[in-house]
Amino acid sequence: MSFPFNLKTFTGTIVRTLGATAIALTVAWPAAAAVDIQEVRSDSGVTAWLVEDYTIPMIAINFAFEGGATQDPDGKGGLVNLMSALFDEGAGDLESNDYQEALDNAGAEMSFNATTDALYGSMRLLSDNKDEALRLLALAVNEPRFDETPVERMRQQILTGIRASSRDPQRQGMRQFSRTLYGDHPYALEREGTEETITVVTPDDLRAAHGDLLAKSNLHVAVVGAIDAETLKADLDRIFGDLPDEARLKDIARVEPKLGEEVLYEFALPQSTLQLVYPGIERDDPEFFAAYLMNHIFGGGTFSSRLFNEVRETRGLTYGIGSWLQGREYSNSLAISTSTRADQVTQALDVIRQEVAKFIAEGPTEEELAKAKTYVIGAYAINNLDSSASIARTLLELQRDDLGIDYIETRVDQIESVTLDEVRASAQRLLSAEPSLLVIGPGARETDTGNDAAAGEGETDSSN
Secondary structure, X not given: OOOOOOOOOOOOHHHHHHOHHHHHHHHOOOOOOOOOOEEEEOOOOOEEEEEEOOOOOEEEEEEEEEOOHHHOOOOOOOHHHHHHOOOOOOEOOEOHHHHHHHHHHXXXXXXXXXXXXXXXXXXXXXXXXXXXXXXHHHHHHHOEOOOHHHHHHHHHHHHHHHHHHOOOHHHHHHHHHHHHHHOOOHXXXXXXXXXXXXXXXXXXXXXXXXXXXXXXXXEEEEEEEOOOHHHHHHHHHHHHOOOOOOOOOOOOOOOOOOOOOXXXXXXXXXXXXXXXXXXXXXXXOOOHHHHHHHHHHHHHOOOOOHHHHHHHHHOOOOOOEEEEEEEOOOOEEEXXXXXXXXXXXXXXXXXXXXXXXXXXXXXXXXXXXXXXXHHHHHHHHHHHOOOHHHHHHHHHHHHHOOOOOOHHHHHXXXXXXXXXXXXXXXXXXXXXXXXXXXXXXOOHHHOOOOHHHHOOOOOOOOOO
16 A cells, blocks of 8 residues: 655744754664564553654654545545645644644644545654644644634635646546446545535534544554653553544445446547556455566566566657556556557557566566565565654554564565466466556547457555
């Protein structure tokens, strides 16, 4: 799962206070350092994963409540996304300006963000100012005000983005593709909502959603920094202890992307965008790492994959091409994406389909698999464990994926144990289906996409 954080810029006192120390938080953690993870459980039942680190006097707290934009009420799409923009716009007895000034004076950085499947929050703080920073975080989590003025200001910002995206052919094409893939499922909708749905959301709606969504039962917490387990136990209760025990979430059905469909979105662009969607794989599937390595060899390795070498290096049909496994709470897929000149769309699709058929028939070589294992093992520390902030994000996603507290220790053995036959079987399992196809660009509806001829051919999750 990808980590979608849009951190608000923080200036003034916090910049002067944190200075080089904040930079150190981002870059100080040695990539090869061991990660000693402790499970901490508070008296009220809040559980967190903790990595103690006293290199610098800072603490990173990341948390997530399961149930994001999929929990928007009918006719009020975008509500959870709007709510996520308002936690620092006044809480408790502090109105918006007073709250943000207090946060600034505490030398802390706070962020909330809604994705389709979860509501994320985070705080970065100096350990010397911990009590005041966590008091403000507790107010935001438990007592957001949702006052009319900031609600309207954030609503207008979101509406500006919605209107801008309505003029973006890439966004419009992808929206049409999502509706084709997912029908009336929430995954077919934009998390920002529409002009019609976001306009009717009221402060009372936000308060009701807050009461339904924020609870201990759907909460995950990760903490990295200068704090010990006993201190954290008390702080967890200070922040989250007063939340309801159980969230009130509506049931969301599983959905698989509809295959064998075409969306041809015509627009006068310099070049055409192509995306093909195949079946995916569950994160807890025993064959997940076989699929992960297969995808890396086929299209996930940016400058080393089969698709990159054939479509770009050999044929010169694109500047870039890639594939990725997308894991979501209620659906999974494998996608291939590229762009090319409009007059080369048919040729590019033919080459991609030929490579798919060849990969299904032959699979990778032993050398390709060995190189993929080396890269995937080595890149994990660089991408996921190179700073306190990245470790906190990684621990949070490991909890969301239910991978176990020993996952970082066992991951290498899981990857090394994958055999060539398992990777070949994964290619046959995921790539043999007829994919759905999106083409965005000039003359898209006149493009010969060649499905009839090819019908018989057959988050990159950074937490992996």
